[in-house]
Amino acid sequence: xxxxxxxxxxxxxxxxxxxxxxxxxxxxxxxxxxxxxxxxxxxxxxxxxxxxxxxxxxxxxxxxxxxxxxxxxxxxxxxxxxxxxxxxxxxxxxxx
Amino acid sequence: xxxxxxxxxxxxxxxxxxxxxxxxxxxxxxxxxxxxxxxxxxxxxxxxxxxxxxxxxxxxxxxxxxxxxxxxxxxxxxxxxxxxxxxxxxxxxxxxxxxxxxxxxxxxxxxxxxxxxxxxxxxxxxxxxxxxxxxxxxxxxxxxxxxxxxxxxxxxxxxxxxxxxxxxxxxxxxxxxxxxxxx
Amino acid sequence: xxxxxxxxxxxxxxxxxxxxxxxxxxxxxxxxxxxxxxxxxxxxxxxxxxxxxxxxxxxxxxxxxxxxxxxxxxxxxxxxxxxxxxxxxxxxxxxxxxxxxxxxxxxxxxxxxxxxxxxxxxxxxxxxxxxxxxxxxxxxxxxxxxxxxxxxxxxxxxxxxxxxxxxxxxxxxxxxxxx
Numbered sequence: 001x002x003x004x005x006x007x008x009x010x011x012x013x014x015x016x017x018x019x020x021x022x023x024x025x026x027x028x029x030x031x032x033x034x035x036x037x038x039x040x041x042x043x044x045x046x047x048x049x050x051x052x053x054x055x056x057x058x059x060x061x062x063x064x065x066x067x068x069x070x071x072x073x074x075x076x077x078x079x080x081x082x083x084x085x086x087x088x089x090x091x092x093x094x095x096x
Numbered sequence: 097x098x099x100x101x102x103x104x105x106x107x108x109x110x111x112x113x114x115x116x117x118x119x120x121x122x123x124x125x126x127x128x129x130x131x132x133x134x135x136x137x138x139x140x141x142x143x144x145x146x147x148x149x150x151x152x153x154x155x156x157x158x159x160x161x162x163x164x165x166x167x168x169x170x171x172x173x174x175x176x177x178x179x180x181x182x183x184x185x186x187x188x189x190x191x192x193x194x195x196x197x198x199x200x201x202x203x204x205x206x207x208x209x210x211x212x213x214x215x216x217x218x219x220x221x222x223x224x225x226x227x228x229x230x231x232x233x234x235x236x237x238x239x240x241x242x243x244x245x246x247x248x249x250x251x252x253x254x255x256x257x258x259x260x261x262x263x264x265x266x267x268x269x270x271x272x273x274x275x276x277x278x279x
Numbered sequence: 280x281x282x283x284x285x286x287x288x289x290x291x292x293x294x295x296x297x298x299x300x301x302x303x304x305x306x307x308x309x310x311x312x313x314x315x316x317x318x319x320x321x322x323x324x325x326x327x328x329x330x331x332x333x334x335x336x337x338x339x340x341x342x343x344x345x346x347x348x349x350x351x352x353x354x355x356x357x358x359x360x361x362x363x364x365x366x367x368x369x370x371x372x373x374x375x376x377x378x379x380x381x382x383x384x385x386x387x388x389x390x391x392x393x394x395x396x397x398x399x400x401x402x403x404x405x406x407x408x409x410x411x412x413x414x415x416x417x418x419x420x421x422x423x424x425x426x427x428x429x430x431x432x433x434x435x436x437x438x439x440x441x442x443x444x445x446x447x448x449x450x451x452x453x454x455x456x457x458x
Contacts, residue, residue: 004267005235007209011216012236017131017145022123024145025152029119072317072325074109078164079315079351080339083420084434086411090393091432092242092252093386104311238415240390 108165119159123152126169129237130176136232137180138187139221147183151176173237174247177229181248184225219269227262230255294379295347295398295406295423301370302352302419308361309354317349335434342431346424359414364392368410371419375408390414397428404428 001009104125110118130151134144154175155168162168220231226248233239233247241259245252306312317325322343329336343349356362375382375396384395391413398406407428409420422431 004263007212008216008220008231008235008266009238011213012132012136012220012232014128014132014236015135016128017148018141021127021131021145021148022120025123025127025149026116026120028149028153029116029156031116069324069328070113071109072321073328074105074164075315075317076322076325076339076343076349078105078166078313079317079349079420080342080431080434081164081166082351082353082418083349083409083422084431086393086409086418086420087395087428087432089242089391089411090384090386090395090409093388093391093393094384105313240413 104165108162108168112159112162119156122155122168126172127152129169130172132236133173133176133229133232134180136217136220136236137184137225137228139218143183147176147179151179170247173233174249177233177247181225181229184228188225215270215273216266219266219273222269223262223265226250227258227265230258231262231266234259294377295421297350297371297374297408297419297421299350299352299371299419299421302354302367302417305354305362305367305417308356310357311353311355313351313353315349315351319347322346322349338430338434342427342434346422346426348421348423350421351418353418354416356415356417361415362412362417364412364417367417368412368419371408371410379405380408407431 107118107121107125111122127148131144131148134147135141138144138147151172155172158171159168162171220228223231229248230244233244234241239247241255242252244259245255248255306314326340326344329340331337331340354362374380379398380396381398381400382394383397384393386393391411394410396408396410397404398408404425406421406423407426408422409418411418411420
């Protein structure tokens with residue numbers, strides 16, 4: 001990078017917004033944050049339904065499985081996003 | 097997952113699941129990026145904050161559509177850039193404040209040459225909207241041209257030629273400013 | 280005889296699964312580090328949570344259902360020059376010089392490199408490894424199991440990039456190269 005570009009980088013460094021920015025945003029965010037359909041706040045309903053006919057399985061274990069499953073899914077999406085993104089980068093570099 | 101970025105994924109998952117504290121963490125994590133893109137694009141701290149707040153409110157509405165923390169970061173950068181370009185086009189049609197008179201943002205980090213940095217910020221803000229955003233994404237966000245193309249939804253060749261022209265324009269304007277200040 | 284089949288599978292998988300522990304020291308230098316380790320069990324936990332009615336998630340399920348593991352290590356550094364594309368990746372490349380691995384892509388430009396390695400040939404692909412180094416970021420992806428590269432590449436734009444945002448049109452595909 002040239003000296004000029006380095007000067008530009010320095011001039012355009014990120015800076016924090018004025019104090020209290022997060023609080024001002026949160027004051028405008030409605031109390032209920034939207035969730036993915038089928039998961040999250042409705043886990044109680046899902047857990048209750050699953051418990052019918054399931055002997056000896058606690059709702060806590062079901063909830064934990066939900067959380068673990070969602071977390072594993074997020075990690076899977078991340079891994080595939082990275083892999084497919086890098087394949088795309090390679091394709092673009094070869095095309096260039 | 098481990099490390100600083102692993103916390104990022106956990107925060108994201110919790111925010112999607114409805115945790116307000118996690119969403120506030122998400123805001124805190126990305127506020128400098130969003131605010132700075134707006135500030136360097138519009139050179140108006142009040143407008144930049146307003147736009148930044150709007151972007152995070154929009155994030156709150158779209159959280160359920162996003163897949164990962166990386167996705168959220170990309171989304172924020174993309175939405176902020178697009179809104180800044182739209183805002184800049186709107187302002188172009190309205191009576192403008194002379195950039196020389198624009199109030200200096202209150203938080204000014206120390207630089208080797210604060211006058212040069214200030215001049216470069218002013219000159220960047222005077223570029224045409226798209227060129228301005230390309231420069232901000234390249235030098236504030238350190239994005240590669242391909243990433244800038246994806247963020248703005250424009251062809252890679254457009255980004256490259258835009259960047260090339262913008263740098264030439266900035267160098268030229270800076271030289272003229274420096275010459276005229278010595279006269 | 281099932282145990283023999285399992286043993287053969289395990290032995291076959293051992294060449295494709297790389298030891299990425301040499302990269303751990305980079306975490307101390309990095310601004311951010313991601314370590315994703317999805318073994319067969321964890322992949323099995325994730326699969327039921329993929330929506331069958333969402334075509335993108337169904338594509339993921341189809342791609343991933345016969346994989347043994349997916350490992351991702353990503354390191355983001357403060358500034359350029361914080362890692363060596365040669366020295367820091369050599370322990371990984373050494374394993375990729377073992378029999379069975381073939382480098383199928385070697386793309387470099389001024390700021391970045393991407394190398395893609397495949398284990399096996401033709402219909403018997405047993406895994407892939409992607410090495411990517413940019414100015415401030417190093418990424419290694421190791422996928423063990425029969426993976427369809429075309430389907431994997433087809434996911435680009437599905438999970439990292441939003442499909443629709445208000446006021447935005449998706450990027451147009453690159454025009455065909457002029458002859």
